Amino acid sequence: MNKIRELFYIPLLSILIISCNAAYERPVVLWTNQSEFITYAELFNETRSDVKVLVVYKENPVEAFPPAKDEDLPDIIVGPWLKNRRIRGNFMPLDYMFDDRLIERSAFYPQLLKLGSVNNKQYLLPVSFNLSALIFSTDYADIIPDNYMLNPDQIRDAAALLNKMNDKGVYTSMGFAPRWTPEFLYRITKLYGADFSEAANKKETFKWNAHALDEGIAYLRNWTESVNTSTAAEDDYQFKYLYNPGIKWVSEKHCLFAHIVGSDLFKISPERLQGIDFRWIQKDNKIPVEEDMVSMGLYKYSKNIPAAELFIMWFMNAENQKNMLEWRSKLNLYTSSFGISGGFSSIRSVNERIFPVFYPALIGNLPSAEYLSVPNILPANWKEIKNAVILPYLLAATNTRFAASEKPLEQFIAEWKRKN
DSSP states (O other): OOHHHHHHTTTTHHHTTOOOSSSSSEEEEEESSSSSEEEHHHHHHHHHOOOEEEEESSGGGGOOOOTTTTTTOEEEEEEEETTSSTTTGOOOHHHHHHTTTTSSSGBBBBHHHHEEEEEEEEEEEHHHHHHEEEEEEEGGHHHHHHHEEEEEEHHHHHHHHEEEEEESSSEEOOOOOOSHHHHHHHHHHHHEEEEEEEOOOOOOOOOOOOOHHHHHHHHHHHHHHHSSHHHSHHHHHHHHOSSHHHHHHTTSSSSSSSSHHHHHHSSSSSTTTEEEEEEEOOOOOOOOOOOOOOEEETTTOOOOOHHHHHHHHHHHHHHHHHHHHHHHHTTTTTTTSSSTTTEESBBHIIIIIIIHHHHHGGGTTTOOOEEOOOOOOOTHHHHIIIIIIIIHHHHTOTTTTTTSSOOOOHHHHHOOOOOO
């Protein structure tokens, strides 16, 4: 964490050098936990003499409200989880920026834009998003469907082709097991419509579609039993062969697939990606966007709105985002994070025309805009809930040693709440 703070505070000397003749007396105060905005602010500050941006690190911007009495009010907030019930009242509508053509509504992916809307008013602008993928060795390309997407059945059937046993019935080769990566279990249940979302009242922790969740779990259990024999066989194979990072699983051909998030995939150096290909995970032509997508909002009590608007307009410009990628590359930060603020840009033309220049692996592998499926509104602490409640439950529920999970999801929630 100290290293993250250094990323924010060391460059502040240059960001704080504000011209005495500036048209705006105050710098634009930007709260964020996205370290990339240090670079963006420096680039913006170099292009303007009338307004400057000051980046202030907040480990979790959602937890920073209301501002402390002795600190400057923020003007812009950038981060994940900004639309949950507790914080969304801190932002002002931005529809006027579209009406006045300060930014173009048509430049954004419409479904990402809609996520930042409440009662038909645009409170948040999408900044970046991520998708889940499976990587595999190109030596097995002939058994992978020739498309940039794979559905669960295709993943299961292709992986089964690599399964081999010895005379003792022990697997010497196994293509893939969903339980090797708990995050994969989670994504399959989402594809089946588990529909996790923020609860309607404070008494509930979150909501979900119980029938769809059970259906996804049944699919995963059947996958294990029909293709890989049992959870015990999957665990045994993982213990023997899959103790290295996922990219080595596939490069060393210990299995067919490894699960990875796009932001992690494209931080891997091109040299290490030699001989590696990937596919996005989909079902019914829907590719789920990761829940921690980054958004940007204008604080409704900001005292510097005109200057903040200038930065928002600058940031949401495709040519400027191209400059951000180029400048970061010159600073040798090219592989420290992926794309714009750690993900795909919310500006469609940036992904389609600019990203393939910096990430050649995306050529022919960019997901079509209409396939993107945005997440529901979720609690601000969803990452903690997922890791402490959802993933342990899914691991228990998909364990074929038992007829069903020994504990229902509600019990996992109750135990977590008692501890917290």
